[in-house]
Amino acid sequence: MGEGVGVERVRNMDLTIPRLGPAKVHSPLRISTEADDHDSSFVPDDDRVLYDATLRGCQKCRAEEPESLPLSFERAGPRKFIYFDPSKTRVGIVTCGGLCPGINNVIRALVMELHYHYGVSRIHGFRFGFAGLVPEAGHDVLDLDPVVVKDIHHDGGTILGSSRGPQDPESMVDALDRMGISILFTIGGDGTLRGAQRIQEEISKRGLKISIIGIPKTIDNDVQLVKKTFGFETAFSIAIDAIRAAHVEAAGALHGIGMVKLMGRHSGYIAATAALAEPDVNCVLIPEVPFSLKGKKGLIPWLKDRLLTRGHAVIVVAEGAGQDLLLSDKESFDASGNVRLEDVGLYLKDRISQVLKSQQIEHSLKYIDPSYLIRSAPANPNDSLFCATLDLNAVHAGMSGCTGILVGLWHNVFTHVPLGEATSGRKLVDPKGELWRSVLETTGQPTSWT
């Protein structure tokens, strides 16, 4: 079951996939290994993946459930008939938002699949995010082919460049129309996917035949209805290095405290997962679980106790944790009423040191923020693999005439998810779910700070 989206909410979603029109062109893919059965591996449009793969309580009850159509996603994959004629198809790719491991893998695999398997040779990379589509920014377009992208997956970042922020949908659709783009792949996070949806609405309003395919890029892994996004595993894997450094620093000093801030503005997946993967962490703070600093069950008394009994402590804090504390703590404002410390890591460092000093507990707090080192890294092998297969499905989706969707993953199967439903909320760590339960067991931290 997906974390953070209740079955009830999903039940009210419309998971139908919009299409530009009937797919009548024979797919050029030759994907069967049997000469007499070439289409055995094509996926029919009505293949679906169940939302909930578990059975609860008495199975008979379920069998008698009135619901005749269980909640499910359309399955991604190559279609026997496609919508666009490859020889006449022109494709655009744009990367938006912050860096994330794997963007270049995604660009590479899109180009390779379009070029070698669908025979699409006109592929254009827009530079520096959505700004690359509008004339005001004046950015050149980068033509993409196998020679250009061959080795880019060895490097982090994006060869197209990126930028944050939306652009006027009308102006962007003007550009797509002017250039004769058939499919636009938008690689980006929450904001980008919303932007993609607005582009798709404008296209739909004009009755243009342009497919918009979202490839979700969120290092925080917080896109709802999607189990895993690329770059997430690389991110928490590299975060381990920072945790080990924090542990070494903490253990190397009297009452040493090592504190690592990890990405996670709204969702604590990276922090929680990294702490499970490197069990030297003694405490994880995430946005989904509130905490207090002082008071009998507060963080600082717990920390003090740990320092005096065990000698050192390692804390991992997601960047979005404790935002309520920062806003309510008078000391976090300066004389003019401006927030003095926006960074929860620096805030915690400040408050912990202050309290321990006031109690005359000698200590040494080292604060590590590895964010840029993480987001700029190349994808690790498993993320590379994931990007490669994700992209095949994104190309299949675009060529088959799907639009206004993103390519997701559910129960290890790639899916088509309507952009509107995917961006209608955010995936969060469930404080009662298995992930957080495992974190509590592994760290031994209190189940509640209040």
Next chain:
Amino acid sequence: MGEGVGVERVRNMDLTIPRLGPAKVHSPLRISTEADDHDSSFVPDDDRVLYDATLRGCQKCRAEEPESLPLSFERAGPRKFIYFDPSKTRVGIVTCGGLCPGINNVIRALVMELHYHYGVSRIHGFRFGFAGLVPEAGHDVLDLDPVVVKDIHHDGGTILGSSRGPQDPESMVDALDRMGISILFTIGGDGTLRGAQRIQEEISKRGLKISIIGIPKTIDNDVQLVKKTFGFETAFSIAIDAIRAAHVEAAGALHGIGMVKLMGRHSGYIAATAALAEPDVNCVLIPEVPFSLKGKKGLIPWLKDRLLTRGHAVIVVAEGAGQDLLLSDKESFDASGNVRLEDVGLYLKDRISQVLKSQQIEHSLKYIDPSYLIRSAPANPNDSLFCATLDLNAVHAGMSGCTGILVGLWHNVFTHVPLGEATSGRKLVDPKGELWRSVLETTGQPTSWT
């Protein structure tokens, strides 16, 4: 759907989980974050995970299907009531077979969970595989506690030592009975799991109350009914280094050929997956897909063509690929009829060089076998994470009185799988499935060699 096991075969399996007796002891776990709802996260025994999470064709048809009880696995997880009284429980751990990344993580997490969360303090590690249980070998037992295992996950291998081969089940059960073991965790592959099953049968025959919990360890990822086993991801990730080396060697010489042999005696998962993750591979050979060397569609003519047009080639071969060729090729026998080359990599190297030389094609073939470097590595962060959560579930299973099972993973949910059914066959790469289709698309190799 799992690769390599047809729905029909699974339909005939008995996926019921044997138990030593009714679970009446309150679980000592405190796993809820809500004071008034302590057991919200315990998993009831009748929670299950669907075997097939996809819907095919018309959904209505499915609704009308006569099958009232869909195929499913029992879900793993902490039970509210457990069978063994922690204060009186004695646990054994044994590691068997070849090395695999993550064994020490598994040992560590078992000890930590038993010690800290269930309060079981008597944990014994048997040395050097099943041999450690029988008196003949004379191996000491290693007592395990948090201090001993704290840092072992940073190292590859197994602190317990391992060995191959079975031992007499009666003698092993004698030892378990003599020592008063309540739960035996056996960490090992196919052979070990069969051995565990024989131990369980002997226990059952004697009516002893000893739980046998298998933790599947197969670097090849070939245990059926289990989506993923620990160490597999680390393995194909490290294999990437060898592929890159092979590519550098191939590209640095005139008509350079880089060939990497990877693990995979019966199943080509490591080879196929590594090739997807590092797309410099031009050809993957796995046991599931036969190939010929010569003839119009044979490997060597294809290779020759690639060398002359592209200058170099990278080949990945699973150790179990082409075994039929070795056996049928007269030249692979020496004068006395003994197999001259058992290693498919050396065999291919030999044959390819011979043919290219005979055709006077200057070339340079570098053969890399990174097997020991791979299997002895420490687990990567994602495998560490996997081991950590897998183990929690193994302990829950053992404490709840399950026996004769292994802990598996299905649709990202941990499951209980009867040892007998899991070892009744082997998971294979489906030559018509999505994984192999992606390999064919990425490498551009022929779909068939005959």
Next chain:
Amino acid sequence: MGEGVGVERVRNMDLTIPRLGPAKVHSPLRISTEADDHDSSFVPDDDRVLYDATLRGCQKCRAEEPESLPLSFERAGPRKFIYFDPSKTRVGIVTCGGLCPGINNVIRALVMELHYHYGVSRIHGFRFGFAGLVPEAGHDVLDLDPVVVKDIHHDGGTILGSSRGPQDPESMVDALDRMGISILFTIGGDGTLRGAQRIQEEISKRGLKISIIGIPKTIDNDVQLVKKTFGFETAFSIAIDAIRAAHVEAAGALHGIGMVKLMGRHSGYIAATAALAEPDVNCVLIPEVPFSLKGKKGLIPWLKDRLLTRGHAVIVVAEGAGQDLLLSDKESFDASGNVRLEDVGLYLKDRISQVLKSQQIEHSLKYIDPSYLIRSAPANPNDSLFCATLDLNAVHAGMSGCTGILVGLWHNVFTHVPLGEATSGRKLVDPKGELWRSVLETTGQPTSWT
């Protein structure tokens, strides 16, 4: 020739090595490979290493030079006769100051050499720096033997713990005397070596027979009369990761600037060396070379020019660079006259952004401070090798009765250097020397900023 110490200054130094007394005990080392020539590898006390290994101008002139005794260091190495009787020797080890890769390697190799080759079995580790010697701190002593230290070189940090700051020499010598310590190895930087010297002076005053051997630990590589200190290579090697991240971030944004702050309070070796090893750096700022921010030849105009012509820039700044600017820049003080930004990286980030904004140049500046990740890392293989051989020589020095020295490296030969002379100044990057010349050539940055 050593950077930063003129021949003239060295000429006035006294490089004679103090000894506790005549060495009369036969060395237990069996170091020859020839049965009949056991002592072929022992180093006589009067072996020396030339300070200057180059010849300048006409060689004849040199031959006629009046100086009959060229400047030189005493050579380290095993002595045939030693001062301490191993069976009666008790050794102390203390680690002080900030973390540095390789401390555990040093501890390990000291223990191994003392134990296995000299037969010294009483080795004590003082906890948390010099504080571990004085009774007030109340720290236990950690007994060290091969079992304890066997695997510690795989981890960063120090198993002994560390702390900054001096302690009263009298109190520390009381402790050494009370415990019957014969040799104290002090592993630390500038401050620690001065502290060691003060201990040695107190010992000398009291006429005690305790040898004080310094093992220079400075990640900045700034100990004069010593070519290289352990951890330095690991440090600049890991710094490369941050530089690559900065480059990826810079290249991935319009007018992207990646800025990395590296260690180097007084000496810019890490910054200069890392920039040579990873030539994506466009500008290096070190304490030894002053720079201005504005003005025709200032940093910001140069940066602006580079952004507009090349699109992005990577800057590496040593933590001690530009301290004069921070002190003289009014804007770096807040209303109360307190320094607002002590960190040169944050200061530069602030000022650059302000100026570019005021000139309406869209840009993106990412600032990376990898210091704790670097200093807590385990030693890389070459540093491990260096620690291993350095330590052999430290033990030889201590056992032979040398005192008040550190073990250095000069022209690839290990040397004995009096603590007083080594701490009388600091090694600096010579702005006219070969290292800086290479940095200027590689980065293409201006030779002067004023």
Next chain:
Amino acid sequence: MGEGVGVERVRNMDLTIPRLGPAKVHSPLRISTEADDHDSSFVPDDDRVLYDATLRGCQKCRAEEPESLPLSFERAGPRKFIYFDPSKTRVGIVTCGGLCPGINNVIRALVMELHYHYGVSRIHGFRFGFAGLVPEAGHDVLDLDPVVVKDIHHDGGTILGSSRGPQDPESMVDALDRMGISILFTIGGDGTLRGAQRIQEEISKRGLKISIIGIPKTIDNDVQLVKKTFGFETAFSIAIDAIRAAHVEAAGALHGIGMVKLMGRHSGYIAATAALAEPDVNCVLIPEVPFSLKGKKGLIPWLKDRLLTRGHAVIVVAEGAGQDLLLSDKESFDASGNVRLEDVGLYLKDRISQVLKSQQIEHSLKYIDPSYLIRSAPANPNDSLFCATLDLNAVHAGMSGCTGILVGLWHNVFTHVPLGEATSGRKLVDPKGELWRSVLETTGQPTSWT
């Protein structure tokens, strides 16, 4: 002092550097940081580096030594006047022999220095070694400029390709003359340097003005008169991974033996150095130190003793060790008298297993040969740094009109060494020197096997 070359032998060498003619062109380098003192950093032709930087015995004796001109090398570095006019200079680069980490760094830095600092823009890369110079092979030339080489240092191997074996010097000089090459940089090992010397002799015979500059590439670090060659450190650093794998395999089995074969056909530097850097090694076998298998002091009895007392053993063997054993051991020949096992690692594996089996000692021997993984790796940061500075000096040498030399390193200073003298012998590990003494101390292996 350099290992393996006695002072006496060097005394008879002619270390004078040949030059094409007087250098009259002003160097375009602007290398001073002081406006009024531009040439302070140029190196005069008569700057030299002492061969022996140590003083032995009584210093006065040395002062009275009759030798007025101590043995020394010409110092490398930028000259104020150069021989070639950059605007009319055409440069060739060729890479020969086996792969070695850092070749691409060398190519990159040559191009960057020539292009940006000397203003030489016509730089040609010959493909696939010396074969690329002769018309018969028909290889195209690859034009090199900063855009082509910018990122190649991130990859192992050589973008030019390589091949083994000599070509006819006359034919090669014809090619150089025809193309108007002024300077040829030959990157290669022993054979290549000899080839370069033959080219230089042919050039000299014809009175051509072509400079031949050797850049020594030997992963074995066995070029005499040169302290360190590029790639060596990366090589032994990566070898550590194999040693750790061998140790994990050995420790994970009853009487486990891990054996690693490392490069080193004539010189055991990689094996010796790697064993010092990773002290889990129990025995190192190198070509310079003979060993016997059987007999009281033989390898196998020692190994058996270690297995029975310590449980496992790790052996590192250089590829050139024990060649005499292979040749004299009858069992290493097959029935027809052909050598059955040319590989010392396979030979040892075979013999050890045979003897232990015959003595009924259960054991497990894992043999690892990481050679291709090592030689194809990219240079580590310290080797990158080394390549960068080495290359600056190679370019300075070529532009100044030196010829028939290689660029070496001695006492951390770059030098010019005549090709003839450098290739007149080979640098070997001195069995009585400090390196081997440290290996013996660290491993605890016998000082002699006979």
